[in-house]
Amino acid sequence: MAKSLKDQNNWRLWLIVVANAIFFYVVQQANEMRLDGLPALFKQIPNLLPIGLAGVVATVLNTLPTAELKATIVYWRWNDALPGHRAFSKYVGRDSRIDQGRLLKAHRGKFPIAPTDQNAAWYKIYKVVRSDVMILDSNRIFLLLRDYASLSFLFVFIFGSAAFYLIESKIVVAQYLGVLILQYLIARIAAANAGVRLVTNVLALKTATGR
Numbered sequence: 001m002a003k004s005l006k007d008q009n010n011w012r013l014w015l016i017v018v019a020n021a022i023f024f025y026v027v028q029q030a031n032e033m034r035l036d037g038l039p040a041l042f043k044q045i046p047n048l049l050p051i052g053l054a055g056v057v058a059t060v061l062n063t064l065p066t067a068e069l070k071a072t073i074v075y076w077r078w079n080d081a082l083p084g085h086r087a088f089s090k091y092v093g094r095d096s097r098i099d100q101g102r103l104l105k106a107h108r109g110k111f112p113i114a115p116t117d118q119n120a121a122w123y124k125i126y127k128v129v130r131s132d133v134m135i136l137d138s139n140r141i142f143l144l145l146r147d148y149a150s151l152s153f154l155f156v157f158i159f160g161s162a163a164f165y166l167i168e169s170k171i172v173v174a175q176y177l178g179v180l181i182l183q184y185l186i187a188r189i190a191a192a193n194a195g196v197r198l199v200t201n202v203l204a205l206k207t208a209t210g211r
Helices: 005-030 035-043 051-063 067-075 083-091 100-106 115-129 133-166 170-209
Strands: none
Touching: 005 133, 005 170, 051 133, 067 133, 067 170, 083 115, 083 170, 100 170, 115 170, 133 170
């Protein structure tokens, strides 16, 4: 049986959790943002989060936020956060691959206006082309980066709070928090771009194939 897109991303999310746990451990042990804490780290690898438990933690953390909350974390919108809600009002004219004339004909000469209607119309097209390799790849990347952004957001609070209790130097804590926030912002921007790319890829494929 073929793995779902989420299943394909699980090991990558596990690596993200492990990498963040290891980085926190290095900062805590060295009490400063230096790589010279790595040798001591590798000697104490058995003391770190067990591999099996890390996988469970990654799964639990990833299921804490709902899909709607994940969209909010990525797009900074409380309502109608997904780019599909702006597929026709904002993104359809930003991709030269999309034949707007053909797309208009498919919608009887008028694109939907309300965000919920736009998302519904876009999703209807998506269901037709979702098995295409390009769409599968775009969706997998979006789901991975969306989940990474959500995990990074949680790390700011989980590892950030732990740092306040376990690391004496407030300068180091501030530096560490800065790294966590930067990680979230980068993941969030990448996820937002991937979501828009998925939307435009679906519309472009629709107009190119007529499906």
